[in-house]
Every structure is written in C-alpha cells, then in structure tokens.
Amino acid sequence: MAVKSEQTLTEKTKGSAECYKRACQVIPGGVAANIKYFPPYPLVMEKGHGSKLYDVDGNEYIDYLLCNGALIFGHGCQEVFDAVTKQMRDSGTTIFGTPHRLEPEMAEKLIELFPGIERVRFTNSGSEATLLAIRIAVAYTGKEKLAKFEGHYHGGYDRVLLSVNPDLAEAGDADSPNTVPESKGIPDYYVDQTVVLPFNDFEATEKILRAHADEIAGLIMEPVLGGFIPADESFMLKLRTLTEELNIVLIMDEVKTGFRLSLGGAQNVYGIKPDLTTL
Numbered sequence: 001m002a003v004k005s006e007q008t009l010t011e012k013t014k015g016s017a018e019c020y021k022r023a024c025q026v027i028p029g030g031v032a033a034n035i036k037y038f039p040p041y042p043l044v045m046e047k048g049h050g051s052k053l054y055d056v057d058g059n060e061y062i063d064y065l066l067c068n069g070a071l072i073f074g075h076g077c078q079e080v081f082d083a084v085t086k087q088m089r090d091s092g093t094t095i096f097g098t099p100h101r102l103e104p105e106m107a108e109k110l111i112e113l114f115p116g117i118e119r120v121r122f123t124n125s126g127s128e129a130t131l132l133a134i135r136i137a138v139a140y141t142g143k144e145k146l147a148k149f150e151g152h153y154h155g156g157y158d159r160v161l162l163s164v165n166p167d168l169a170e171a172g173d174a175d176s177p178n179t180v181p182e183s184k185g186i187p188d189y190y191v192d193q194t195v196v197l198p199f200n201d202f203e204a205t206e207k208i209l210r211a212h213a214d215e216i217a218g219l220i221m222e223p224v225l226g227g228f229i230p231a232d233e234s235f236m237l238k239l240r241t242l243t244e245e246l247n248i249v250l251i252m253d254e255v256k257t258g259f260r261l262s263l264g265g266a267q268n269v270y271g272i273k274p275d276l277t278t279l
C-alpha cells in the first residue's frame, strides 16, 4: 500500500485503529508481543496469501516481515498446507502425549543437516530451547554464570532478557558492557550471573571470558545479530577455539538462522561445530 502521510494511513486503516482500541481493553498494551506494536497503532491483519497480507480494512501489503523469518515459504504455502493436513488426517488427531514414530526420523534429518548436532530434544518454542540448552551447560560444567553478547535475543525469560536493547546511558563501555535488564521484575540474581560481551570484538571478548572462565558455564550467541549483523568469520572461529580451551559450552542460537542461512544453518556456513544448537 502506498501511503503519502500519516493522515492517509489513518484514513485507510480505521478498522485497525478500532481493533487496537478494543484489544487494549483486554490485552496489556493491545498486542500479544511488544515487538508487534508501532505508533500510532499496529496494523491488524485479517488474512495472508503468498507474499501478501490483507488487513481488516482490506488493504493489501507486501509482507517483507514474513513472521520475522519463520514463514520462509510465504503464507499458505501449498506443499506445507498439504503435508500438515495430510498428517493430521492420517493420524486422526493433533497431539499424542506419547512418543511418535516420526520423532526419530525428524531427529535423524536434523543430525544429517547440522554439523554440530548429534542428538535432538524437541521443544515448543525458541525460548524453551535456549532455556534447556543453558541448563545443560550449567549441569555439564558445574559452573553457574552465562555469557551472552550485547544486542543478542534468546527469548523472553529472566536468564536471557538482559542487554538486548540497553539504554545507551546504562550500557557502559563498548568493550566492557554492563548487564542491563530489559524489564522491571528481573531479579538481581540473573544480572549478577550474566556476563555481557561486545559482539565482533574478539580482543575484548577474550579478556572478559578469561577473567570469568572459572564461573562461566556457557556462552550463548546469535551467529547473525538480530538476523542482520553477521559474526565476522575470524571472530567466530576464534570464539570456538577459545570456548573449548576455557571449558565454556558454546551454544549457537539458530532460531533465526537455522534452515535460512543454509539448510544446515549458520554453523554450516562458518564451518564450525557448536556444543549445543537451538532451532
């Protein structure tokens, strides 16, 4: 939709404004996730097809967002639709609550595609995957702290909701960032237990990791920050070597990059094997 000004947008999206107002009465902030809000109000969609989205006023949009990358094949991809509906029809249900015959088949496929994966645990969300990976790192090393990079997002819970978009006034020096909670309500324990690192600055990262190596169980990272800023190749390779030396579990969070940067994720592109991968 070509819009000349906010005035035009407001005129064309009266339905969205109304839906948003209604949602605000029953949903905090009127949106199901903060990322979905933008001023003056978020556009409210009715349906999607291929590369297009249609809002409640019938406006058509080219969807460059594609559910933040999840819909790599676009909306309502026929092959995906057919496979999912066939599976549901053939199985006669939508959920088992028991193991299913296809689980090892799916796990074998992932192991074949991703250089660093040897075994698979299925989860319901990216947040759950990173949470479990961090727990494994703590259990394996017997250490408790987590290292993460400034600006990297790994889910919406206390352990990782730190220094994702820190206020510049609180962020500290570029080469030794402070640990800044993203929200009120995050206990000090998690702030104390999290070491924040500067992305793509190996010298500073190495200095911090060496200083805290005895306490850091794992280092979690997005190989491409926010899906936009890739790790430098040499940075990534050196990080792999250093974490191995320091007995720090390297967790590559491929929730955004898995199947997208390549079918075998970013680890396939960089040619490294992380200790744990989240998809």
Ligand SMILES: Cc1ncc(COP(=O)(O)O)c(C=O)c1O
Residues within 6 Å of the ligand: 068, 124, 125, 126, 127, 128, 130, 153, 154, 155, 156, 222, 253, 254, 255, 256
């Ligand atoms: C890199 C990364 N890790 C973890 C998550 C959390 O995934 P979920 O929203 O499925 O809990 C996201 C979500 O955007 C993500 O981009």
